Amino acid sequence: MPARTMFDKVWAAHEVVPETPDTPAVLYIDLHLTHEVTSPQAFALLRAQGLRIRRPDRTLATLDHSTPTRTEQIFGDEPIGLTDAARQVHQLEENAREFGMELYGLRDPRRGIVHVIGPEQGHTRPGMTIVCGDSHTSTHGALGALAFGIGTTEVGHVLATQCLLQRKPKTLAVEVGGRLGAGVTAKDLILAIIGRIGVSGGTGHVLEYRGPAIAALSMAERMTVCNMSIEAGARAGMIAPDDVTLAYLAERPHRPRPADWDAAVAGWRALASDPGAAFDAHVAIDASVLEPMITYGTNPGMVLPIGGEIPNDRGDPVLERALAYMGFRAGEPMLGKRVDVVFVGSCTNGRLEDLQATAKILRGRRVAPGVRMLVVPGSQQIKREAEALGLAEVFRQAGAEWRESGCSMCLGMNGDTVPAGATAVSTSNRNFEGRQGAGARTLLASPYTAAASAVTGRITDPRDLL
Amino acid sequence: MEPIKTLRSTTVVMPSTNIDTDQIIPARYLTVTTKTGLGKALFADLRYAADGTPKPDFVLNRAEAAGSRILVAGHNFGCGSSREHAPWALVDHGFRAVVSTAIADIFKTNALKNGLLPVIVDPATHRWLVEHPGAEVAIDLESTELALPDGRRVAFPIDRFARHCLLNGIDELGYLRGQLPAIERYEAAHGR
Numbered sequence: 001m002p003a004r005t006m007f008d009k010v011w012a013a014h015e016v017v018p019e020t021p022d023t024p025a026v027l028y029i030d031l032h033l034t035h036e037v038t039s040p041q042a043f044a045l046l047r048a049q050g051l052r053i054r055r056p057d058r059t060l061a062t063l064d065h066s067t068p069t070r071t072e073q074i075f076g077d078e079p080i081g082l083t084d085a086a087r088q089v090h091q092l093e094e095n096a097r098e099f100g101m102e103l104y105g106l107r108d109p110r111r112g113i114v115h116v117i118g119p120e121q122g123h124t125r126p127g128m129t130i131v132c133g134d135s136h137t138s139t140h141g142a143l144g145a146l147a148f149g150i151g152t153t154e155v156g157h158v159l160a161t162q163c164l165l166q167r168k169p170k171t172l173a174v175e176v177g178g179r180l181g182a183g184v185t186a187k188d189l190i191l192a193i194i195g196r197i198g199v200s201g202g203t204g205h206v207l208e209y210r211g212p213a214i215a216a217l218s219m220a221e222r223m224t225v226c227n228m229s230i231e232a233g234a235r236a237g238m239i240a241p242d243d244v245t246l247a248y249l250a251e252r253p254h255r256p257r258p259a260d261w262d263a264a265v266a267g268w269r270a271l272a273s274d275p276g277a278a279f280d281a282h283v284a285i286d287a288s289v290l291e292p293m294i295t296y297g298t299n300p301g302m303v304l305p306i307g308g309e310i311p312n313d314r315g316d317p318v319l320e321r322a323l324a325y326m327g328f329r330a331g332e333p334m335l336g337k338r339v340d341v342v343f344v345g346s347c348t349n350g351r352l353e354d355l356q357a358t359a360k361i362l363r364g365r366r367v368a369p370g371v372r373m374l375v376v377p378g379s380q381q382i383k384r385e386a387e388a389l390g391l392a393e394v395f396r397q398a399g400a401e402w403r404e405s406g407c408s409m410c411l412g413m414n415g416d417t418v419p420a421g422a423t424a425v426s427t428s429n430r431n432f433e434g435r436q437g438a439g440a441r442t443l444l445a446s447p448y449t450a451a452a453s454a455v456t457g458r459i460t461d462p463r464d465l466l
Numbered sequence: 467m468e469p470i471k472t473l474r475s476t477t478v479v480m481p482s483t484n485i486d487t488d489q490i491i492p493a494r495y496l497t498v499t500t501k502t503g504l505g506k507a508l509f510a511d512l513r514y515a516a517d518g519t520p521k522p523d524f525v526l527n528r529a530e531a532a533g534s535r536i537l538v539a540g541h542n543f544g545c546g547s548s549r550e551h552a553p554w555a556l557v558d559h560g561f562r563a564v565v566s567t568a569i570a571d572i573f574k575t576n577a578l579k580n581g582l583l584p585v586i587v588d589p590a591t592h593r594w595l596v597e598h599p600g601a602e603v604a605i606d607l608e609s610t611e612l613a614l615p616d617g618r619r620v621a622f623p624i625d626r627f628a629r630h631c632l633l634n635g636i637d638e639l640g641y642l643r644g645q646l647p648a649i650e651r652y653e654a655a656h657g658r
Contacts, residue, residue: 016652017645023627026645028652038549040499045639066497084497091499135548135572151550151576153638161642163649167625199484200542200568233545235571299484299545318483411493411547420516432488432546434511 112379
């Protein structure tokens with residue numbers, strides 16, 4: 001057999017029917033994750049056609065997107081403030097009951113952001129195909145799964161058949177050499193990669209992140225990297241399973257049974273791309289020269305090292321429009337710009353390590369007067385862990401708000417929004433116009449940079465405070 | 467779904483690159499449990515002032531945009547979130563095709579499933595379309611060609627299966643359910 005990439009292996013193992021020029025492949029889906037925002041219309045379709053969920057045992061639902069993060073609204077008597085959001089939450093609860101789908105409901109200790117809980121609970125495993133009506137499904141590729149976002153019509157297809165009609169994507173190897181420096185994180189790495197590839201550079205491709213800098217990353221860091229593959233336009237991102245992956249999996253509630261463990265490990269170890277496997281495209285990045293990165297514009301590819309100056313390409317209408325929206329001028333430095341809001345959380349940077357990084361900066365310091373800081377854990381388990389480690393107390397003492405888990409201010413569906421015209425440093429994944437609220441101005445950065453900027457009220461190089 | 471064979475319309479032009487799905491329909495409009503009526507939220511932040519009044523300079527608010535079914539947009543249209551609300555909003559507003567030099571993967575898939583044609587053209591054709599807003603063009607799905615007013619015909623790529631489904635009004639779920647025997651065999655053979 002010719003040398004194959006990891007993607008080729010996972011794809012081939014899930015081809016129910018191979019593609020032909022006239023017909024797409026029928027691809028088997030091992031795990032289907034659903035949430036309240038992109039599933040209601042798919043369940044309506046099932047109802048209209050008299051269909052059931054074909055494999056409820058391969059389907060899992062959680063509440064995250066339009067879900068409140070205020071404790072009183074989850075565990076107290078306070079109603080969900082937004083009527084439509086409340087209706088969506090209740091609709092998913094009703095759909096789960098009617099269709100026999102497991103739901104990590106509002107007060108479930110396993111609830112959290114869909115891309116945080118999948119790996120955390122051990123539902124996500126190497127070699128799986130995983131889909132969800134959410135573009136950041138690419139996160140799960142950190143464990144060597146082929147995981148990608150789908151639309152609601154396709155959610156209906158998977159619910160009804162456990163399969164999808166798919167054309168085989170191409171592969172792009174992202175070779176990351178060297179090692180990240182102190183204070184430079186996985187978030188800075190993926191922002192630098194997107195800056196290099198561009199926001200449409202990965203279109204039609206599955207990225208495989210590889211090389212010594214990737215091997216040195218923890219699982220949480222790998223998830224941050226794979227999470228933002230979609231921001232380069234890619235269908236998915238993958239990292240080969242290794243000892244780090246196995247150690248992580250061994251601690252999951254849904255790990256394979258002891259009797260099945262060795263066989264599972266053998267299968268996972270065989271997933272890595274064969275030596276000499278051909279990729280359709282290559283990009284090489286040296287991690288050791290990277291600095292903390294921050295975005296200055298209105299897509300994640302508009303990014304620069306934090307000490308840098310906003311590009312001065314006069315006459316570029318895209319840049320001019322972005323800068324007008326952001327209220328920035330070409331040639332200005334990013335350091336020292338005023339900050340109104342700081343958000344730490346999301347499927348990109350809402351894991352325990354991200355909260356630890358945030359606390360490392362905030363410990364013994366205060367959020368600057370006039371700055372609102374919101375810290376939202378990626379899951380209820382992470383919330384409990386952060387509280388047990390005393391991190392929550394660090395956040396509270398610093399003057400930050402500490403919330404229940406959810407997508408929250410990443411996209412502002414639940415009412416956690418950035419006001420129009422305000423500048424937010426956010427550990428999330430998208431700085432699109434209006435993403436965090438109509439007129440909101442978003443700067444994407446690492447938890448270190450977000451926390452450092454919260455303390456000074458200005459864009460700050462976190463290495464000055466570490 | 468109703469079959470689509472040809473489409474003739476004047477164009478609306480939004481030349482910006484990377485028009486993401488948050489711009490097409492902001493997240494606060496996603497708290498719906500149906501697909502209908504999303505046209506009013508299409509490009510909401512670009513289209514309306516904070517008090518809800520239409521911004522007169524936005525292209526969709528101009529008189530000549532009324533009734534247009536073809537949107538010409540900049541490179542990498544539809545990037546970002548997987549929300550199918552984006553094509554739902556475009557279709558509900560009346561659009562039946564988006565013409566660009568590149569269209570993001572998930573958006574393209576979602577568009578095809580809702581009778582919204584993703585039409586990729588070469589940069590020269592795109593430039594002509596951008597420079598001639600309101601031009602009457604025809605899109606022929608049978609021949610997979612876009613016809614410009616001067617008679618030029620430009621071929622565009624489209625997945626053969628998606629084209630077949632659109633031309634014949636075939637529901638992809640029906641096709642996929644027809645594969646259930648193969649799916650069951652796969653599950654049995656692979657321990658699923």
